[in-house]
Amino acid sequence: MTNSNAKGAKVTSTSTAFQDEFARASEAAEFIRQKIKVQPKIALVLGSGLGGFADELQDATVIPYAQIPHFPATSAEGHAGNLVVGKVDDVPVAAMQGRVHYYEGHSLLRVTFPVRVFSRLGIKAAFFTNAAGGVNLQLEQGCLVVLKDHINLQGSNPLIGPNDDRFGPRFSDMSEAYAKDFRALALKEGKRHGITICEGVYAAVSGPSYETPAEIRYLRTIGADTVGMSTVPEVIVARHCGIKVLAISCVTNMAAGILNQPITHAEVLETGARVRGQFVALLKSLIPRMAETLS
Numbered sequence: 001m002t003n004s005n006a007k008g009a010k011v012t013s014t015s016t017a018f019q020d021e022f023a024r025a026s027e028a029a030e031f032i033r034q035k036i037k038v039q040p041k042i043a044l045v046l047g048s049g050l051g052g053f054a055d056e057l058q059d060a061t062v063i064p065y066a067q068i069p070h071f072p073a074t075s076a077e078g079h080a081g082n083l084v085v086g087k088v089d090d091v092p093v094a095a096m097q098g099r100v101h102y103y104e105g106h107s108l109l110r111v112t113f114p115v116r117v118f119s120r121l122g123i124k125a126a127f128f129t130n131a132a133g134g135v136n137l138q139l140e141q142g143c144l145v146v147l148k149d150h151i152n153l154q155g156s157n158p159l160i161g162p163n164d165d166r167f168g169p170r171f172s173d174m175s176e177a178y179a180k181d182f183r184a185l186a187l188k189e190g191k192r193h194g195i196t197i198c199e200g201v202y203a204a205v206s207g208p209s210y211e212t213p214a215e216i217r218y219l220r221t222i223g224a225d226t227v228g229m230s231t232v233p234e235v236i237v238a239r240h241c242g243i244k245v246l247a248i249s250c251v252t253n254m255a256a257g258i259l260n261q262p263i264t265h266a267e268v269l270e271t272g273a274r275v276r277g278q279f280v281a282l283l284k285s286l287i288p289r290m291a292e293t294l295s
């Protein structure tokens with residue numbers, strides 16, 4: 001493991017707090033490394049109602065977030081708060097059962113801390129999932145949307161502040177935040193399984209209130225297909241750290257103003273549970289294909 005005082009490592013600022021983030025991520029990674037049996041190749045971040053996939057991992061080690069040094073604890077319903085390290089068809093993966101969110105009161109630095117830990121674990125690819133509202137009128141509840149791009153409307157960026165070059169460059173390229181080959185694989189595997197799947201643009205908002213009908217009309221006008229309260233900060237940090245990204249939204253509800261009914265978190269969890277079988281089948285077939293591109 002690279003020492004946090006590695007010779008030649010450059011920190012753009014003398015901010016002690018941010019320099020410590022590298023040490024904290026390294027400490028958390030080392031703690032995880034001592035607990036697990038395999039070296040994970042791909043990280044999975046499982047959103048609302050989708051964390052059950054981690055139960056499908058073979059030869060798994062379960063580590064509660066509360067045990068991992070400096071790891072933020074989730075409080076959102078539908079997020080179990082465990083890191084599960086095991087295998088999918090002989091591919092070693094690290095799966096997060098739930099994530100923390102900006103709306104829970106965490107800074108974006110804390111929200112994205114697990115991604116920096118993954119980078120210190122040597123993970124080269126990350127698969128983010130989320131529950132999202134359908135903005136595009138052609139989407140249906142329960143369909144899957146492979147993200148091809150995003151719009152960050154959370155009012156901040158997780159890279160604001162001093163830059164530590166040991167994580168990545170000061171100015172991070174986002175021209176292909178979501179890897180084209182991963183996206184093609186996801187669409188191909190989804191269609192092979194008979195899943196309703198397409199590509200789209202995800203808008204990230206801060207939450208926790210759901211959007212108003214007027215806000216949804218605005219999001220549709222600027223090109224969003226789905227909307228949610230996560231994923232984008234994690235993707236930004238993953239790309240900053242050189243981690244290759246795939247992300248898929250499960251449309252768990254149609255956004256405000258589309259259907260004549262209120263939006264509830266219970267609906268989000270119910271839809272996630274309903275599509276769990278399809279989602280598990282997709283992930284099981286897709287992860288080995290993703291791993292092949294990393295060899």
